[in-house]
Amino acid sequence: MGMIELVKVKARQCVKKIVLPEGDEPRTVQAAVKILQEKIAFPILIGDPKAIKNVATEKGVDITGIEIVNPQDSPKAAEYTNALYELRKAKGVTEEQAKQLVQDPMYYGIMMVKLGDADGLVSGAVHTTGDMLRPALQIIKTKPGIKVVSSSFLLDCPNKSLGHNGLLVYSDCVVVPCPNAEELASIAVSAAETARVLCGIEEPKVALLSFSTKGSAKHELVTKVQEATRIAHELSPDLALDGEMQFDAAIIPEIGASKAKGSPVAGHANVLIFPDLQAGNIGYKITQRIGGAEAFAVLQGLAKPCNDLSRGCSVDDIVATVALTAVQAQG
Numbered sequence: 001m002g003m004i005e006l007v008k009v010k011a012r013q014c015v016k017k018i019v020l021p022e023g024d025e026p027r028t029v030q031a032a033v034k035i036l037q038e039k040i041a042f043p044i045l046i047g048d049p050k051a052i053k054n055v056a057t058e059k060g061v062d063i064t065g066i067e068i069v070n071p072q073d074s075p076k077a078a079e080y081t082n083a084l085y086e087l088r089k090a091k092g093v094t095e096e097q098a099k100q101l102v103q104d105p106m107y108y109g110i111m112m113v114k115l116g117d118a119d120g121l122v123s124g125a126v127h128t129t130g131d132m133l134r135p136a137l138q139i140i141k142t143k144p145g146i147k148v149v150s151s152s153f154l155l156d157c158p159n160k161s162l163g164h165n166g167l168l169v170y171s172d173c174v175v176v177p178c179p180n181a182e183e184l185a186s187i188a189v190s191a192a193e194t195a196r197v198l199c200g201i202e203e204p205k206v207a208l209l210s211f212s213t214k215g216s217a218k219h220e221l222v223t224k225v226q227e228a229t230r231i232a233h234e235l236s237p238d239l240a241l242d243g244e245m246q247f248d249a250a251i252i253p254e255i256g257a258s259k260a261k262g263s264p265v266a267g268h269a270n271v272l273i274f275p276d277l278q279a280g281n282i283g284y285k286i287t288q289r290i291g292g293a294e295a296f297a298v299l300q301g302l303a304k305p306c307n308d309l310s311r312g313c314s315v316d317d318i319v320a321t322v323a324l325t326a327v328q329a330q331g
């Protein structure tokens with residue numbers, strides 16, 4: 001069974017409510033029908049019910065049983081407005097602005113998650129990463145003890161000798177452009193948690209990557225990764241984690257054994273922490289495009305799960321991301 005099929009099995013064990021703010025987007029409507037049919041989650045579509053029904057008719061799908069909420073005439077709008085105003089007034093948001101924001105499906109969906117009317121959110125078929133991420137960061141905030149929200153890419157590689165039966169977790173590839181050492185350590189701890197929850201990797205092996213292995217080069221960029229490794233050990237003393245190390249030393253057993261002798265993870269790492277967003281984003285795309293890996297992205301470190309899609313996503317990509325979000329919501 002592939003990784004996403006396993007995630008779907010897990011999602012069905014405790015079905016969660018996942019809100020889709022792009023409710024009248026055709027792929028989203030089709031995905032909601034599949035999600036309900038496959039019992040992966042209870043999907044909630046945000047938007048004008050008439051427009052959503054028209055899309056369903058055009059696409060020839062039956063949306064019976066799918067909850068639709070319309071911020072324009074929602075009985076919850078006043079409660080969400082007050083809550084949003086209280087959360088953001090110190091940042092200069094007025095009551096009138098809060099009222100306007102709640103009319104926006106993205107903010108409405110985020111408030112549903114914040115107040116427990118939904119367990120998670122998925123968007124991005126139309127909106128950019130920043131459109132969802134900014135309100136999620138402002139309103140949902142980080143989990144206790146987590147310094148930054150970041151992301152992991154779950155890469156299912158054709159070469160099953162790599163990582164955990166071919167599964168590698170790369171982090172961070174989407175959110176934090178230039179993490180400092182503390183932020184990098186927090187990203188490493190979050191990525192290990194993602195590997196446990198979503199990939200079923202019970203004992204993640206985390207490598208903090210660099211162009212140096214165990215002091216082979218000296219540079220301030222290397223020092224940052226060494227410092228992050230030290231902080232991550234303090235944050236999570238039981239985690240198998242090591243750094244700094246080069247990519248090949250992290251994943252190839254013979255190279256790990258010669259360059260980082262005695263390391264608990266070298267040569268066998270399944271969670272790879274990149275030193276900044278340029279390296280992480282480039283790294284996952286090389287693995288996907290040249291290495292032929294299937295790639296799935298999730299955000300990590302948010303107090304409640306919200307995930308982003310690529311605007312070129314397929315119906316199945318939306319279904320997969322909803323399954324991942326539902327499993328994150330199970331905790």
Ligand code: ACO
Binds near residue numbers: 091137148281
């Ligand atoms: N973790 C936790 N909180 C954060 C984070 C973070 N990583 N980043 C920002 N915040 C908080 C801030 O503290 C602030 O909170 P406050 O308003 O309560 O004080 C709030 O979020 C907004 O912060 P800003 O700095 O104003 O947000 P910004 O406009 O910089 O946007 C964003 C944040 C969108 C995450 C930005 O860092 C970004 O654009 N990152 C890169 C995204 C991207 O383009 N990725 C690559 C493409 S995606 C792909 O390839 C798959």
